Amino acid sequence: MKIWIDITNSPHVRFFKDIIRYFQNEGEDLIITARQFGDIYKLMDMYGFDFISVGKHGVKLHEKLKESTARVDNLVDILAHEKIDVALSKHSIELPRISFGLGIPSVYVLDNEHAEAANKLTLPLCDRLIAPGIIDMWKLISYGANPNKLIRYNGTSEIIHFKSFQYNENIFNDLNLNLSGSKTILMRPEPSLASYLDANCRESVLSPIVEVLKDYANILILPRFKEQAEIFEGIENVTILKPPVDTSSIIKRCDLVIGAGGTMNREAAVLHTPVISCYPGTLLSVDQYYINKGLMFRSNDTDEVINKALSFLVNSADKPEIHHDDLFKLIIDNVYDLAENGK
Incomplete structure (x- = not known):
């Protein structure tokens, strides 16, 4: 069997890594395409995927349209x-359109109901849509x-990131981090270049939060x-x-995650690391x-985020058990x- 997988965003590499390995071990013929954006290529190389x-990814609206159009042409x-x-993808703009045009059955995974432009361009063209039941x-x-x-499941797409996860408790030493404090916070800035968020890539909602919390904990920043x-x-x-x-071991090793994005916040929740979302979008x-x-915990109020962060650093949070469906098998x-x- 020949399977086409298209990867268009950095978190999608972690999402697909175990799926790719499974199909490879089953002897299936894979064609994997990826666009130049974020850390996609570095992550693909890190996992050893051809x-x-x-x-590539456009920044301004007209650039996004031109790059997507050119990508469709090249992929065809x-x-x-x-x-x-x-064909299989997660929020790829181009795969559903090409699959529909070439008569290739497609499986599409989605988790962002607010990506209006992307969803209108893709969802009507897919043969199977896999989405969290909460949407x-x-x-x-x-x-x-x-x-x-539409196929719905209990959970979110991040649960699949940890199918083969092995925690490295020495991750800080392996990265040669010189951390002086006893507590450590991982922060992830907002996805400023995404079409669904109106943000300045040279500013961050995390800046005033960092300015205060740096006096109470080590701050690790993972920029996009x-x-x-x-x-x-x-x-x-x-x-x-x-x-x-x-990143998975870093999240688990840290005392707190504060994220202005989405994926890493949800990964922290799956790993039961206390997490505060200050995502500036809907x-x-x-x-x-x-x-x-x-x-x-979610807030866009800087003072509330800071106070909640200090509370998390002092008091250990409850870690309720959660039960997900088997998204990998699905x-x-x-x-x-x-x-x-077929369809």
Whole structure:
């Protein structure tokens, strides 16, 4: 069986790593394409995956359109003469459009109901849509999703990141981090270049939070790109991590995570590390999932975030157990079923 997987964002590498390895071990023929964006290429190399580099990410709106259009053109040249049985992606703009045009059955994983432009361009074209049960089905239908093709599960996509996770408790030593304090906070800036968030890539909502909390804990910053790293350079007691790194072990080793994004916050919730979300955009249902379970605190008020952070550093938080569906098996089963039985 020949499977096409398209990777368009850094967290998607962790999402697909065990799926890729499973299909490789089963002897399936994989075509993996990836665009130049964030740490995708570094992470693919770190996991030892062969891939075809196709396209890049635009910053301004017209650039996003031009780059996506060019990427479709280049991908068609690569894939048109391949006999692909099924295609698989997570929020790829291009894969559903190409799969539909070339008659390739597609499995699409989504977790962001607020990515309006992306969802309108992709959801109507997919043969199987796998989404968390907490996302409002009617919201997806409003984008053109076929409810008969929608497969829902209990949990979020981050649960699959830890299928083969092995915790490295010596991660700080391995990274040669010179940390003077007894407590450590990992911070992740906002996804400033994303189409669904109106943000300045040279500013961060984390700046005033860092300014206060650096006096109480070691601060680790994991930037998304160079401009974000520059925001926090030269600040006392602040260490800027250079990806790719074992983020999962870092999250588990830290006393607290404060994130202005999404994926890493939810990873912290899965790992039961106290986490505060200060994401500046509209709250996602997948974040609400962990807030409802008492595994994530959310606020956009700087003082409230700081006070809650200090409370977490002093008092150990409760860690309620959560039970997820087997998302890994759900994806594997649907890929095989779609390849064998068609749409």
